[in-house]
Amino acid sequence: MRNPVIPHPTRYIIAAACALILSGCASQKSQPTTQFDFGPAAPAQAPARGAPGPVVVTDVTGSSALDSERMFYRLSYADPLQARTYANSRWTASPLQLLTQRFKTRLAQSGARVLSETDAASGIPLLRIDVDDFVQDFGGVSQSTGVVAVRASVFQGHVLLDQRSFRQAVVAPSADAAGGARALAASTDAIAADIVAWLGTLAPLNTPNTPTTPTTARR
Secondary structure, eight states, rough: OOOOOOOOOOHHHHHHHHHHHHHHHHHHTTTTEEEOOOOOOOOOOOOOTTOOOEEEOOBBBBBBGSSSSEEEEETTTTOOTTTEEEEEESSSSOOOHHHHHHHHHHHHHHOEEEEOOSSOTTTEEEEEEEEEEEEEEETTEEHHHHEEEEEEEEEETEEEEEEEEEEEEEEEEESSSHHHHHHHHHHHEEEEEEHHHHHHHHHHGGGOOOOOOOOOOOO
């Protein structure tokens, strides 16, 4: 009769360690992902110069990093050149999509007639917005701001009428993804208000179908 094989205690230790590692990996994978957006657009204050005229608003453009749902933050106090992402927090849509929708909403709330590129009539100015920065920036361990910077250009036909840069940095209420989302939403709304006010200064150029008085040559 063969003697029974008694496993060495080391095998039990290794097996237990493997089980703990696997359970830890499983728990990390099962952690729920929290999704954020800009929230509902509260009624905006009427622009001081009145509503801008009809305008074609193109989709907001930016770097490829902003064309995904990842939430970026930057530790400027440690390494300002490294962009990091939250592991379990995401946007509900890409920042470029969220910015496009919020800017269109804010322009419509101001009284402007917002048109897309497909249904725009000829001669109506076109607004193009390029994103230069969109990040939660940590100046310290427990202090951060939602930084949004854009370049807005207005074209009529193929002619550039005006171009302006806008930047807003709102302090986050908490040093986490939720605080960053609130701060970035507030910065976006502040920039939208700045763009509406700026477009109001171009109101004479935003009036479609304005008859042009021909110049009569003097005899």
